[in-house]
Amino acid sequence: MSLIRGKAFVLGNDVDTDQIIPAQHLVYNLDDPQERKLYGQFALSGVPIHQSGLPNGNLPFVEPGNDLSCFSIVVGGRNFGCGSSREHAPVALQMAGVQVVIAESYARIFYRNAVDGGYFIPYECRVSLPQEIRTNEDLEIDTGANLLRDLSTKKEYPLSPLGDVSAIVAAGGIFEYAKKHNMLGR
Amino acid sequence: MTLTEKIIAEHAGRASVRPGENVWIRVDVLMTHDVCGPGTIGIFKNQFGPDAKVWDPFKVAVIPDHYIFTKDRHAMRNLEILRAFAKEQKLPYLYDANSPWYKGVCHVALAEEGFTIPGQTLFGTDSHTCTAGAFGEFATGIGNTDAAFIMGTGRIWVKVPETLRFILEGALPEFVTAKDVILRIIGDIGADGATYRAMEFEGDGIRAMDMEERMTLCNMAIEAGGKNGIIAADEKTVAFVKARTDKAFTTPASDPDAAFAGTVKYRARDLEPVVAKPFSPANVAPARSLKDVKLDQCYIGSCTGGKLEDLKAAAAVLAGGQVRTRTVVVPATVSVEHALSIEQIRGRTLKRIFEDAGAKIGPPSCAACLGGPPDTFGRLNGSEVCLSTTNRNFPGRMGSPDSQTYLASPLTVAASALKGRITDPRDVL
Structure with missing residues (x-):
């Protein structure tokens, strides 16, 4: 059980993987520490600027020249992460400092990549949070109670339990989970 | 099951x-x-x-x-x-x-x-x-x-x-x-x-x-x-x-009582040529309702729309005509590229038909379907509008963040290339 705190960065529905990390940047090597940092720099750089940081928009997720964002909790609507299977997308969010994404629903491959790679916790919330939460508000997530608190408005929202994947999330990814359960033998 | x-x-x-x-x-x-x-x-x-x-x-x-x-x-x-x-x-x-x-x-x-x-x-x-x-x-x-x-x-x-x-x-x-x-x-x-x-x-x-x-x-x-x-x-x-x-392989099928x-x-006869408008493949409208959309590029290629039958369909529409907007053709594979010089429609190879119509053929790859590095063949610049046989039209998908991509069949893209605007292939042939 733990508490995760951070500032909210709010996006809309159907945030696709080209918005999360535009394809021209996929050339950088994920295994090279310096090149991997570039994914943080370009995280969410494909989001149309008027939709970046709702409700007002026009806010880049990462300040130009930086590779870390000051927002560590991303809030989205429906079908977050739709599109490509590129694992560079959850890596980009992690490299920018994202600890949690909360969306109404996820595209399957993005969700799976986030869980199996152990990059951040992908929570679902049945409430359409982009209508409720504003970018820059302070959020707190109680992972034990599956609860989101908006510290700025004092409102609380229930998060859907992680269910089947909670053991993989707790282990930190599919390899850590498999090692724990002696599954890496042939 | x-x-x-x-x-x-x-x-x-x-x-x-x-x-x-x-x-x-x-x-x-x-x-x-x-x-x-x-x-x-x-x-x-x-x-x-x-x-x-x-x-x-x-x-x-x-x-x-x-x-x-x-x-x-x-x-x-x-x-x-x-x-x-x-x-x-x-x-x-x-x-x-x-x-x-x-x-x-x-x-x-x-x-x-x-x-x-x-x-x-x-x-x-x-x-x-x-x-x-x-x-x-x-x-x-x-x-x-x-x-x-x-x-x-x-x-x-x-x-x-x-x-x-x-x-x-x-x-x-x-x-x-x-x-x-x-x-x-x-x-x-x-x-x-x-x-x-x-x-x-x-x-x-x-x-x-x-x-x-x-x-x-x-x-x-x-x-x-x-x-x-x-x-x-x-x-x-x-x-x-x-x-x-x-x-060796088997050919399973769903059981009659599968849930x-x-x-x-x-009903196939109720269907018609359609186009997905920016910025979602779900944003679908009849091709005929989009006649006013002027195009800067027509793109024929990708895993969705760059196979041999796709290019044959496009060539059949373009044969004898002239494109009125930049038109690029990217065969999906080397085999498809090779076939362009062999397959013929009324005595002309597909390659010849594309070239005579004013289309440019690029080497086989994913090319501009997903934008890619700045020197990618067919990549969109500035606020260009493209009609494409590819599968995605997310913001910035084919290159420039200000570009717009519409998705359609090879027939619809080829018909539109001849007019420079989105065109239902039934209205050309």
Whole structure:
């Protein structure tokens, strides 16, 4: 059980993987520490600027020249992460400092990549949070109670339990989970 | 059980499975390419050790196709990583860039080279791996971590999806194609209408389609959020596959009493040419309603719309005409490119028809379907508007963040190229 705190960065529905990390940047090597940092720099750089940081928009997720964002909790609507299977997308969010994404629903491959790679916790919330939460508000997530608190408005929202994947999330990814359960033998 | 459930059960060593269950299954083929291969190899080495061997070198297909014809030094370095890994692991199936074995777009190459086999499981580090469901197999896209896990173990966990069934009754009217069918379906159910579900296509309208049309249908299952698209194998499938592999296979189908999460019926004669407007493949409208949209580029290519039958269809429309806007043609593979110089329509090769019409042909690869490095063939600049046979029209998808992409069939794109505006092919021919 733990508490995760951070500032909210709010996006809309159907945030696709080209918005999360535009394809021209996929050339950088994920295994090279310096090149991997570039994914943080370009995280969410494909989001149309008027939709970046709702409700007002026009806010880049990462300040130009930086590779870390000051927002560590991303809030989205429906079908977050739709599109490509590129694992560079959850890596980009992690490299920018994202600890949690909360969306109404996820595209399957993005969700799976986030869980199996152990990059951040992908929570679902049945409430359409982009209508409720504003970018820059302070959020707190109680992972034990599956609860989101908006510290700025004092409102609380229930998060859907992680269910089947909670053991993989707790282990930190599919390899850590498999090692724990002696599954890496042939 | 449905077809998808049957294949998963068989590969899990189980008599049956139920939707929602998590099961570990055997993988028959793992495919990767130049964008996700290097990251997969990195995780494989980190997790299994520097001297680890892939579980079965004959089951790994490495098909570079994304960033091939570019001067980008990082992209060239990535091709080198694939080359070194294939050599070290003695992988027989590297279709290396700049070599006589180069193929082009992985999903079309997999089919050409006999990797798509009914009843099997195919996983690939590309979301359009679902294309191979056209051959009656379970095929889906995964990320680098899952691919690395498969590389080392030959196994992966899957959550058994529910199956949505789409029945197409009757043969399609002239000028209406598989691309129009799948865009219509995505428009009807939405960009997340099949999330976590299998999309099974059946009916006499499907059986009337050739294998390439079926590939187009399954290719875009992911655009509705589908885990896989699938079509039970028939005599056309068997003939296609047997011509390309000696491997034995079975041809499972959904049981008559299989439980589907839903069934949607379409009468083929009710369908018409459609276009997906920016910025979602689900934003679908009749082509005739978009006559006012002026185009800066028409793009014919990709795993969805760059196969030989796609290019034949486009050439038939362009034959004898002149394009009124920049038009680029990117054959999906080297075989398709080669066929352009052989296949003829009324005594002229497809290549000649495209060139005479004023279209420019690029080398086979994914090219501008996903934008890519700045020197990519066909990439959109500034606020250009493009009509494309590809599968995605997200913001900035084909290059410039200010560009707009509309999606349509090769017939509709070719007809529109002749007019410089979005045009229903029925209004040209």
